[in-house]
Amino acid sequence: MTGETMKLIMEEICVIGMGYIGLPTALMLAANGNPVVGVDINAGLVETLNNGHVTFQEDGLEELFCKASDIRFTTAYPSANVYIVAVPTPFDNDTKKIDPTHVVSAVSSIMDVCPKGTIVIIESTVAPGTIEKHICPAIRQRGFTVGSDIHLAHAPERIIPGRMIKELRENARVVGADLPETGEKVRELYSTFCNGSIVLTDIRTAEMTKVVENTYRDVNIAYANELAKICRQDELNVYEIIKLANMHPRVNILQPGPGVGGHCISVDPWFLVGDYPGLSLLIHEARKVNDSMPGFVLRRVLDILEKHGMAGSGRVGFYGLSYKEDVDDLRESPTLQLYGLMRLHLGGNAKFYDPICRQDAVSGQVQDFDDFIDACDLIVIMVGHEHIKENMGSLKGKIVLDTRNICMLDGVYRL
Ligand code: SAJ
Numbered sequence: 096m097t098g099e100t101m102k103l104i105m106e107e108i109c110v111i112g113m114g115y116i117g118l119p120t121a122l123m124l125a126a127n128g129n130p131v132v133g134v135d136i137n138a139g140l141v142e143t144l145n146n147g148h149v150t151f152q153e154d155g156l157e158e159l160f161c162k163a164s165d166i167r168f169t170t171a172y173p174s175a176n177v178y179i180v181a182v183p184t185p186f187d188n189d190t191k192k193i194d195p196t197h198v199v200s201a202v203s204s205i206m207d208v209c210p211k212g213t214i215v216i217i218e219s220t221v222a223p224g225t226i227e228k229h230i231c232p233a234i235r236q237r238g239f240t241v242g243s244d245i246h247l248a249h250a251p252e253r254i255i256p257g258r259m260i261k262e263l264r265e266n267a268r269v270v271g272a273d274l275p276e277t278g279e280k281v282r283e284l285y286s287t288f289c290n291g292s293i294v295l296t297d298i299r300t301a302e303m304t305k306v307v308e309n310t311y312r313d314v315n316i317a318y319a320n321e322l323a324k325i326c327r328q329d330e331l332n333v334y335e336i337i338k339l340a341n342m343h344p345r346v347n348i349l350q351p352g353p354g355v356g357g358h359c360i361s362v363d364p365w366f367l368v369g370d371y372p373g374l375s376l377l378i379h380e381a382r383k384v385n386d387s388m389p390g391f392v393l394r395r396v397l398d399i400l401e402k403h404g405m406a407g408s409g410r411v412g413f414y415g416l417s418y419k420e421d422v423d424d425l426r427e428s429p430t431l432q433l434y435g436l437m438r439l440h441l442g443g444n445a446k447f448y449d450p451i452c453r454q455d456a457v458s459g460q461v462q463d464f465d466d467f468i469d470a471c472d473l474i475v476i477m478v479g480h481e482h483i484k485e486n487m488g489s490l491k492g493k494i495v496l497d498t499r500n501i502c503m504l505d506g507v508y509r510l
Pocket of ligand 1: 220252253254256287308309312316349350351352353354355356357358359360418419420
């Protein structure tokens with residue numbers, strides 16, 4: 096380690112945004128010898144963290160918190176030499192373009208307090224070109240020159256909820272930087288916790304790479320979902336067909352499901368659609384296919400009720416509110432999307448249950464699993480939580496629609 100690097104690492108690192116990415120990243124840095132300040136505008140969240148409690152469920156997060164000896168949390172931006180920005184970057188529903196408000200506001204607040212020479216690392220996923228188009232002007236507006244007074248890097252996160260801590264340690268990283276020296280410093284800092292290779296490039300390439308990764312997954316999930324619809328028309332078993340097709344050495348089809356949720360895969364492809372509308376035709380269609388899946392599940396529910404002579408009277412229960420298994424994250428969840436569509440067809444009769452998401456998210460939410468089962472004739476498995484796998488026996492005697500292909504009971508309906 097060079098003397099200069101040593102100095103960098105011993106200086107306080109400020110992580111902005113204590114959400115799903117910022118918090119694990121801040122704790123990981125602090126657990127590996129870096130003094131860290133975590134900043135968030137939400138005072139309640141900061142207080143919870145300062146009291147030593149994590150703010151969402153994730154495997155290994157509490158243990159990591161215990162190891163993070165040198166960390167404090169505040170709502171005020173401190174002066175630091177390195178900032179890591181991990182704030183939300185939503186898209187505008189009408190234009191499909193990125194809404195850079197939060198990330199620009201965070202960088203502007205940094206400019207109010209940082210010394211010259213500061214490195215600002217953007218971890219938030221951004222539409223390609225956002226750093227040049229929105230962030231550099233915000234820095235220049237404060238009288239700083241990008242590339243000399245202030246250094247910029249883009250180190251887009253790649254961790255998957257449910258395996259965040261392991262992936263923070265192991266995943267390869269792409270770091271785009273304004274200068275090679277900036278990239279080297281960021282690489283040194285990230286190698287204090289990341290064992291994967293850290294590849295340096297320019298900012299624009301790093302921006303595009305990140306969006307392309309999530310778009311790849313979205314398009315591939317859409318293919319599986321479209322196959323589910325095609326196979327349903329002819330009463331073929333899509334899961335069997337995917338399993339057999341995947342025996343081909345160059346085929347690896349993903350799994351169909353009730354829709355694509357989370358704040359990444361269902362959002363990032365829109366950045367390409369918004370900025371390259373005439374060129375992103377496949378990507379746009381894939382988005383539409385994935386967004387159609389909650390409606391497809393609802394139609395399956397109505398068909399199954401009719402088949403059982405329960406149209407209009409069957410009591411339906413949706414198991415799982417989160418966007419995927421074993422996380423408590425509700426963002427863009429297919430169940431919530433379906434809830435939005437459902438009221439017309441099922442009225443207020445439907446019940447919902449999730450063993451992990453305990454906050455009241457929808458009306459008809461039941462907190463006790465046995466009460467939920469007793470209250471329903473048809474159970475729709477929307478999320479494959481470990482909990483339902485362990486309690487599959489409770490579904491015996493019920494009509495079951497399994498959108499995740501995890502229930503092996505006789506007579507189960509699938510997508
Ligand atoms: N899903 C399917 N079928 C599949 C796989 C997933 O329907 O075969 C659904 C899931 O149920 C869920 C959604 O897709 O609703 C997305 O889940 P996911 O597990 O594929 O991904 P995320 O959104 O939790 O995390 C992704 C990851 N990106 C990639 O795998 C390319 C993660 O590495 C990124 O860090 C994250 O997005 C992000 O923050 O960008």
